[in-house]
Amino acid sequence: MGQQIHSSYQAPWWLKSPHLQTILPTLLRKRPSLAWVWERLELKDGDFIDLAWYSRPQAPLVLMMHGLEGSLNSHYAATLVQALHTAGFAVVFMLLRGRGREPNRLAKSYHSGASADLAEVLAQLQARGQLPAAAVGISLSANLLLKYLGETAATSPLKAAVAISAPFQLAVCAKKLEHGFARIYGQYLLKQLKASYRKKFKQLTAPTPVDLSAIQTIYEFDDQITAPFNHFVNATDYYQRSSSAQFLGKIQTPTLILHALDDPFMRPSIVPSPEQLSPSVSLELTKHGGHVGFMTGRVPWKLGYWLDERVPAWLKTQILDSTR
Numbered sequence: 469m470g471q472q473i474h475s476s477y478q479a480p481w482w483l484k485s486p487h488l489q490t491i492l493p494t495l496l497r498k499r500p501s502l503a504w505v506w507e508r509l510e511l512k513d514g515d516f517i518d519l520a521w522y523s524r525p526q527a528p529l530v531l532m533m534h535g536l537e538g539s540l541n542s543h544y545a546a547t548l549v550q551a552l553h554t555a556g557f558a559v560v561f562m563l564l565r566g567r568g569r570e571p572n573r574l575a576k577s578y579h580s581g582a583s584a585d586l587a588e589v590l591a592q593l594q595a596r597g598q599l600p601a602a603a604v605g606i607s608l609s610a611n612l613l614l615k616y617l618g619e620t621a622a623t624s625p626l627k628a629a630v631a632i633s634a635p636f637q638l639a640v641c642a643k644k645l646e647h648g649f650a651r652i653y654g655q656y657l658l659k660q661l662k663a664s665y666r667k668k669f670k671q672l673t674a675p676t677p678v679d680l681s682a683i684q685t686i687y688e689f690d691d692q693i694t695a696p697f698n699h700f701v702n703a704t705d706y707y708q709r710s711s712s713a714q715f716l717g718k719i720q721t722p723t724l725i726l727h728a729l730d731d732p733f734m735r736p737s738i739v740p741s742p743e744q745l746s747p748s749v750s751l752e753l754t755k756h757g758g759h760v761g762f763m764t765g766r767v768p769w770k771l772g773y774w775l776d777e778r779v780p781a782w783l784k785t786q787i788l789d790s791t792r
Contacts, residue, residue: 470716470745472753475726477774479756480765486730487649489758493543496771500546504561506569509592515576517589518568522549524558528787531590531600533562535607535633535760537660544606544632544760548776552604555780556788560600562589564609571668575675576698580608580638581710583616594625601787602628604779606760607733610634610725611712617723618715628786629723630779633731633760636716637738638707642687650732653759654686661689713738719746724782726775728757752778 483489505521520540530552534542540561549559563569564578565585578585586603593599603626605613610631617624635641645654662680675697683689691703700706729736745751754762757774764772 469742470747470749470751472742472751475752475754477754477757477762477764477778479754479763482768483763483765484756486728486732486756486758486761489728489730489756489761489763490653490732492771493761493763493773497543497547497773499541499543500550502546502550504540508568509589511565511585511588513574513576515565515572515574516568517565517585518563519589520561520563522553522559522561524553524556527556527558528601529598530557530559530783531562531593531603532559533564533586533603533605533609533613534567535609536657537567537664538606538608539563539567542606544773544775547773548604548779551776552780552783555784557780557783560593560598562586564612566664566668571664571671573672575672577668577694578608579694579698579706579710580611580635581615581706582698583612583619586612586616587620590625599625602626602630602783604630604632604783605634606632607635611636611638611710614712614719614723614725615710615715617721618712618718621718622720624721626721628783629721630782631712631723631725632775632779633727633733634712634725635734635738636711636713636740638711639704640738641734642685642690642703642707644733644735646685646687653733658683658686658689661686665693713740713744716740716744716749717746720748722786723749725749725751726754726762726778727751728754728759728762730756731759733759 507519566572566577695706762774
């Protein structure tokens with residue numbers, strides 16, 4: 469059984485709305501300009517994944533991944549990379565298949581269950597002596613990371629992992645994005661998914677014809693595109709096989725899960741109980757925080773971001789402090 473730990477995060481009185489927590493960072497947060505070093509990793513199936521490196525000599529390496537339709541421009545990306553770097557880590561940011569500097573070559577794409585891509589990237593890095601000590605997954609990639617950790621169990625090469633705002637039960641989350649205020653998030657993400665599809669298939673021939681105008685929800689997009697293009701029967705099959713909830717009890721890597729109970733992309737019912745977690749997993753729940761928000765600050769013009777403190781601090785206890 470895993471442990472549910474008390475969180476130090478407290479939302480300011482004016483930031484207790486999950487929607488403010490979710491939306492404001494995207495609109496207001498300054499993105500630092502970092503000197504990335506780009507690399508393209510060739511995959512066994514003929515496709516590729518782009519990596520962006522932010523190095524620090526002789527420092528333990530952390531691999532970081534983004535959420536649905538995320539990139540280095542996501543509000544949490546360069547900011548958390550910079551915070552990890554300041555704490556003493558080197559960082560490699562993995563752009564999931566198709567989210568790199570240009571569309572990927574194959575019809576298949578990144579998705580919530582694409583743990584095989586993470587496994588292949590880690591294997592390539594390990595083979596050349598650049599194995600990350602830890603990995604950080606956010607939103608979609610948090611689910612992907614937890615799935616990978618459960619699949620590999622005792623054979624995982626990672627020493628630690630952090631999963632932030634993970635959609636533990638994909639079917640529940642997809643349906644949540646069809647109702648109430650959450651529908652606004654769902655339509656925003658759907659618009660981005662469609663734009664990425666159009667950009668990609670200007671250069672490629674789609675394996676099956678798709679009428680994008682007829683697709684009105686994330687579920688329909690996953691049912692008609694994500695699932696068949698990635699060898700799932702349908703969206704139900706994709707969600708069932710890819711949801712991380714079923715893998716949490718098998719994880720043997722020290723793992724911290726950070727999750728807000730008011731996450732507007734999800735329902736509180738999907739949050740795993742301590743009985744569903746392995747002893748290697750610590751679940752840190754907060755009452756507020758929204759989806760990858762966790763903002764602090766007494767006034768709107770002086771915002772702080774708790775993740776930039778909590779993630780490096782925890783990884784230091786697992787990686788840096790343990791090696792001294």
